[in-house]
Amino acid sequence: ISVKSFQCHQCHEILPIGKARSHVGKHILKRMRGVVEALSGDQIETPDPCGFCGRSGLPECSRLYLTAGANPQPKSDCQHFYKFMYQRALISTDNTPSTNVPILCSIIGCTHRQGKFVTAIWKYNAKQHLEDKHPGYLTDGLAASNAAPIPIEMLHAMEITDDEERRMGIPTQYRPAKPVLPPIQAKAVLPRSRKRPHTATEVGPERPNRRVRLS
Numbered sequence: 001i002s003v004k005s006f007q008c009h010q011c012h013e014i015l016p017i018g019k020a021r022s023h024v025g026k027h028i029l030k031r032m033r034g035v036v037e038a039l040s041g042d043q044i045e046t047p048d049p050c051g052f053c054g055r056s057g058l059p060e061c062s063r064l065y066l067t068a069g070a071n072p073q074p075k076s077d078c079q080h081f082y083k084f085m086y087q088r089a090l091i092s093t094d095n096t097p098s099t100n101v102p103i104l105c106s107i108i109g110c111t112h113r114q115g116k117f118v119t120a121i122w123k124y125n126a127k128q129h130l131e132d133k134h135p136g137y138l139t140d141g142l143a144a145s146n147a148a149p150i151p152i153e154m155l156h157a158m159e160i161t162d163d164e165e166r167r168m169g170i171p172t173q174y175r176p177a178k179p180v181l182p183p184i185q186a187k188a189v190l191p192r193s194r195k196r197p198h199t200a201t202e203v204g205p206e207r208p209n210r211r212v213r214l215s
């Protein structure tokens with residue numbers, strides 16, 4: 001196996017490392033949704049399977065981070081870790097169907113800064129994380145009298161769309177009902193830079209006509 005490939009711990013298939021998240025994500029999501037798979041290798045174990053290798057309970061896999069700042073980059077000590085375009089990975093496509101990426105838990109006091117890194121959790125594991133680590137919070141986003149609401153930005157970060165479930169091979173009858181999320185408040189949106197790029201094609205003031213008009 002070359003450095004750029006990996007063998008799946010669950011089904012033993014050998015794939016390019018860049019496919020690891022989406023491939024392993026299928027095993028994880030099927031396990032989460034109760035879709036039975038005949039796997040020749042390890043079974044996915046809850047509550048916290050690693051999004052790179054699908055295994056649970058390994059200290060190297062639990063070292064999962066995002067870099068701090070406006071353009072977060074994922075980092076893990078998992079043996080199947082590879083760098084990927086984080087912002088692009090937030091959107092499910094036919095090529096990279098899984099949006100299982102490290103996200104930040106928005107519950108106050110949960111994430112920790114370690115140098116330039118912030119501790120993260122896997123998106124697919126976020127609901128279970130909330131139930132295990134933050135009892136007393138609602139995980140379905142619906143109002144109830146005695147439970148605290150999950151921050152809206154976290155509900156959005158956790159959202160698995162029906163399109164993604166379809167691409168991940170989850171049959172319709174296994175997909176949970178999804179409440180419509182309230183929009184993220186405008187204040188949560190980072191201000192965009194107003195600076196316009198200066199390009200060579202930018203048109204300056206017209207040159208004065210230097211022709212001397214003879215009378």
Ligand SMILES: [Zn+2]
Nearest residue numbers: 008010011012
């Ligand atoms: Zn596999």
Ligand SMILES: [Zn+2]
Nearest residue numbers: 050053061078
């Ligand atoms: Zn791992």
Ligand SMILES: [Zn+2]
Nearest residue numbers: 105107110133
């Ligand atoms: Zn948390």
